[in-house]
Amino acid sequence: MSAMKVALTIAGSDSCGGAGIQADLKTFAALGVYGMSVITAVTAQNTTGVVSVRELDAEIIRDQIDCLFKDIKIDAVKIGMVSSAEIIDVIGERLRAHRARHIVVDPVMVSKSGCHLLRPESREELVKVLFPIAEVVTPNLFEAGVITGMKIENLSQMEEAAVRIHELGAKNVVVKGGHLTGEAVDVLYDGECFRHLRGRRIETKNTHGTGCTFSSAIAAYLADGHPVSEAVRRAKEYITGAIEHSFSLGRGVGPTDHFYLYRREGSSHG
Numbered sequence: 001m002s003a004m005k006v007a008l009t010i011a012g013s014d015s016c017g018g019a020g021i022q023a024d025l026k027t028f029a030a031l032g033v034y035g036m037s038v039i040t041a042v043t044a045q046n047t048t049g050v051v052s053v054r055e056l057d058a059e060i061i062r063d064q065i066d067c068l069f070k071d072i073k074i075d076a077v078k079i080g081m082v083s084s085a086e087i088i089d090v091i092g093e094r095l096r097a098h099r100a101r102h103i104v105v106d107p108v109m110v111s112k113s114g115c116h117l118l119r120p121e122s123r124e125e126l127v128k129v130l131f132p133i134a135e136v137v138t139p140n141l142f143e144a145g146v147i148t149g150m151k152i153e154n155l156s157q158m159e160e161a162a163v164r165i166h167e168l169g170a171k172n173v174v175v176k177g178g179h180l181t182g183e184a185v186d187v188l189y190d191g192e193c194f195r196h197l198r199g200r201r202i203e204t205k206n207t208h209g210t211g212c213t214f215s216s217a218i219a220a221y222l223a224d225g226h227p228v229s230e231a232v233r234r235a236k237e238y239i240t241g242a243i244e245h246s247f248s249l250g251r252g253v254g255p256t257d258h259f260y261l262y263r264r265e266g267s268s269h270g
């Protein structure tokens with residue numbers, strides 16, 4: 001039997017379990033990869049919104065990263081909510097020191113419910129420190145707009161944004177079209193070619209954590225040894241199925257079903 005593959009998520013905790021660390025670990029488990037976590041911040045959050053946020057201090061974030069890399073071979077890393085410039089700097093510095101491979105950066109800025117998960121004044125630091133070490137970055141339309149200063153409303157603008165973000169140091173860029181209307185198309189750019197990742201649009205309000213789930217699925221497939229284009233294609237297939245099986249939980253935006261591949265006929269939530 002081949003060795004178990006290991007993926008690490010560096011992200012914030014979402015107490016309601018649909019996004020952040022919890023979504024990432026569920027995704028790793030569902031895709032057969034051993035998951036580990038470095039928590040950057042704790043959010044008190046439910047399906048209707050974020051109530052409060054506490055950042056952890058840089059020292060405990062550094063210690064979490066160092067003790068894992070000193071002990072365990074890590075096949076891929078996903079980075080989500082990073083909250084502040086100080087946290088970004090310690091993550092960047094330690095991942096470089098440990099020569100971490102297969103890094104996926106989801107440049108999380110604002111939750112779907114409208115709460116800042118990255119201090120707006122730290123956005124430039126995220127791009128400057130984390131994009132150059134990323135194998136893949138996965139901005140949504142809002143994030144791609146903030147990073148490039150562009151207004152992005154169609155596929156050709158998504159392509160242009162992907163080129164500009166590539167110039168900022170990310171090897172591969174996926175601009176996600178989840179917030180457009182019509183087919184859910186994402187654009188992958190590797191510095192040479194564009195690839196359109198097409199998925200059927202699912203009519204549902206339950207999309208809490210879709211970006212977290214997508215980026216951690218990319219990391220899981222990279223950990224498994226797939227090349228970037230194949231990892232992204234498989235992750236797109238996985239997130240589309242997870243959204244198709246999303247369900248209502250609480251009074252707000254419900255989560256996707258990370259384990260839909262395993263549910264038997266008749267045992268789903270309906």
Ligand SMILES: Nc1ncnc2c1ncn2[C@@H]1O[C@H](COP(=O)(O)OP(=O)(O)O)[C@@H](O)[C@H]1O
Pocket residue numbers: 139140141176177178179184185186199200201202203204207209210211212214236239240243
């Ligand atoms: N309603 C939907 N139907 C199908 N795919 C979707 C839908 N909403 C988002 N997606 C897909 O989910 C992934 C995450 O995208 P998105 O929701 O835009 O990210 P974020 O959570 O960062 O805003 C992308 O592959 C996107 O195309």
Ligand SMILES: Cc1ncc(COP(=O)(O)O)c(N)n1
Pocket residue numbers: 011012013014019020021043045080081108110111112113117207208209210211212
């Ligand atoms: C801890 C944490 N990380 C990321 C998100 C983004 O997820 P969404 O955009 O679906 O709100 C979140 N809500 N909470």
